[in-house]
Amino acid sequence: MTRHENVLLSIIGGFAVLIIVTYGLSLLGAGSTAAVRPRVESTDPKIGAERGKVTLVVFTDFECEFCKAEVQILKSALGAYQNDVRLVFKDFPLPLHPNSNRASQIARCAQDQGEFWQMHDTLFDHQTELATISLEVLAQQSGTNAAQLQQCLESGQAVARVNAAIAEGKRLGIQEVPTMFVNDEQITGLVEDADLRQVIQKHL
Numbered sequence: 001m002t003r004h005e006n007v008l009l010s011i012i013g014g015f016a017v018l019i020i021v022t023y024g025l026s027l028l029g030a031g032s033t034a035a036v037r038p039r040v041e042s043t044d045p046k047i048g049a050e051r052g053k054v055t056l057v058v059f060t061d062f063e064c065e066f067c068k069a070e071v072q073i074l075k076s077a078l079g080a081y082q083n084d085v086r087l088v089f090k091d092f093p094l095p096l097h098p099n100s101n102r103a104s105q106i107a108r109c110a111q112d113q114g115e116f117w118q119m120h121d122t123l124f125d126h127q128t129e130l131a132t133i134s135l136e137v138l139a140q141q142s143g144t145n146a147a148q149l150q151q152c153l154e155s156g157q158a159v160a161r162v163n164a165a166i167a168e169g170k171r172l173g174i175q176e177v178p179t180m181f182v183n184d185e186q187i188t189g190l191v192e193d194a195d196l197r198q199v200i201q202k203h204l
Contacts, residue, residue: 036172038181040088043161045107045116048078048086054203057181059090059169062104063097066190067178068124073193077200084204089120091165092177099130102153104162106135109152110144111161118142 038057040046048056058074060067078085091108093100103123110119119142126133135153139146152158169179172186179188182199191199 036186037184038088038090038172039168041164044165045089045111045120046086047117049081049083050086052081052084052086054081054085054183054200055088055181056085056200057088057090059092059165059174059177059179061091061093061097061100061177062107062123063100063127063130064094064177065127068127069190070178070180071121071124073191073196076193077196080197081200081204085200089116090168091162092169092174092179093162093166094177101162103130104165105153105158106138106149108158108161109149110142112152112158113144113148115142115144119144 040055040057056074056077058070060070074087078087091104093104107116107119107123110116119138122138122142123130125141126138135149136146138144139149172179174188176188178190179186180191181187182196183203185199185203187196187199
């Protein structure tokens with residue numbers, strides 16, 4: 001075999017290796033896309049169209065100002081697409097917010113009374129007072145029973161649900177809130193109403 005033939009075989013072999021590696025990486029990329037889709041658990045608070053074409057999974061924090069601003073935008077989207085969109089809530093209290101984890105627990109305790117979304121709104125309404133506001137005031141404004149909330153908090157029975165949502169967020173690599181998934185499309189940060197509707201429309 002001549003030197004030129006050896007060089008040609010080396011070049012062909014190099015291209016073959018490159019093709020194999022590229023194909024392998026594309027398979028890994030395809031697998032990772034499927035792996036990062038959020039799981040919707042039976043214990044996750046949900047509202048909207050149960051069998052809608054679009055599922056919004058929102059990771060949020062009760063002390064996050066952008067999360068509070070997103071609430072009305074999400075409500076607007078649910079109203080506009082009430083037959084097509086389901087909203088799923090996921091707790092993701094950030095460590096830098098000292099009262100957000102307890103607020104998540106309070107909301108989950110209200111969930112046991114069938115009043116999660118009422119408490120969700122009440123907690124965001126009192127976002128700057130979470131360190132001092134009493135359970136009695138929160139209960140009165142959300143239509144929940146304060147004694148039952150207190151018992152639930154003391155028992156720690158809501159902690160597992162909050163921690164499960166946090167673990168799911170970490171599995172997905174979430175570092176900021178709000179972060180939402182519109183079906184399998186991830187959006188990080190505050191999304192304006194028109195932009196969210198555009199993304200939803202794309203998935204219908």
